[in-house]
Amino acid sequence: MRKAMRVALLAAALIVLASVLALQAGARSQSDRNRLEATFTTSIASLTNRAADLGVVQVIVTGTGTVEGYGDATEVVGLTQDRSVTPCGAGSYSDSALRRMTVEGGVLVLWEAGMTCPTASGLQATATYQVDGSSSTGIFAGAGGSGIVTVDTVSHTETLSGKLKLVDPGA
Numbered sequence: 001m002r003k004a005m006r007v008a009l010l011a012a013a014l015i016v017l018a019s020v021l022a023l024q025a026g027a028r029s030q031s032d033r034n035r036l037e038a039t040f041t042t043s044i045a046s047l048t049n050r051a052a053d054l055g056v057v058q059v060i061v062t063g064t065g066t067v068e069g070y071g072d073a074t075e076v077v078g079l080t081q082d083r084s085v086t087p088c089g090a091g092s093y094s095d096s097a098l099r100r101m102t103v104e105g106g107v108l109v110l111w112e113a114g115m116t117c118p119t120a121s122g123l124q125a126t127a128t129y130q131v132d133g134s135s136s137t138g139i140f141a142g143a144g145g146s147g148i149v150t151v152d153t154v155s156h157t158e159t160l161s162g163k164l165k166l167v168d169p170g171a
Helices: 002-033
Strands: 035-050 056-067 071-082 093-103 106-119 122-131 146-152 157-163
Touching: 035 071, 056 093, 093 122, 106 146
Parallel strands: none
Antiparallel strands: 035 056, 035 157, 056 071, 071 093, 093 106, 106 122, 122 146, 146 157
C-alpha cells in the first residue's frame, strides 16, 4: 500500500513538474514573440550624393545577419540623409529610412527616423523604428511594434531592439 502511494505521489509530482515546465516554455516563447532583436553587418550597394546642390545623400544598404527567434536574415535599407539639418552639431545629419528584413517565414518592413552624429570613434547613427504591418509579409503580416536602431558606421554593424507584436494566426 505504501509503495502504491509513493508511486502515485511520484507520478503526480512529475505531472505537476511537466506542467510547470510547459507553462514556462509557453510564456517564454510568447514573450520572445513580442521582442525584436536583430544584428546585421552591412555594405553600401548604391550611393547618390546630392549634398552639394540639394543637401541630400541617398544610400541603399544591404546586409546579412540574424533576427533572434527567426534565424538568418538579409536586409535592404533605403536611406535618405539630409545633410542640411545638423541635429547634433557640425558634421551631423538627419536620417530617414525604409528597412526590409527577410527571414525564412516572411519579410518585416520598418520605417525609421533618426540622426547620425560624429563621435571620437567615428559617425554613429541612432533611430527609432515603427513596424509597417501592412507592407510586411508572411509571419510578419499585420504586425506592429517600435524600437531603436543603432548603427556603427565604422564597423558597419546595425543593432535593432524593441517590440514586435505579431498577429495571432488563430485569431
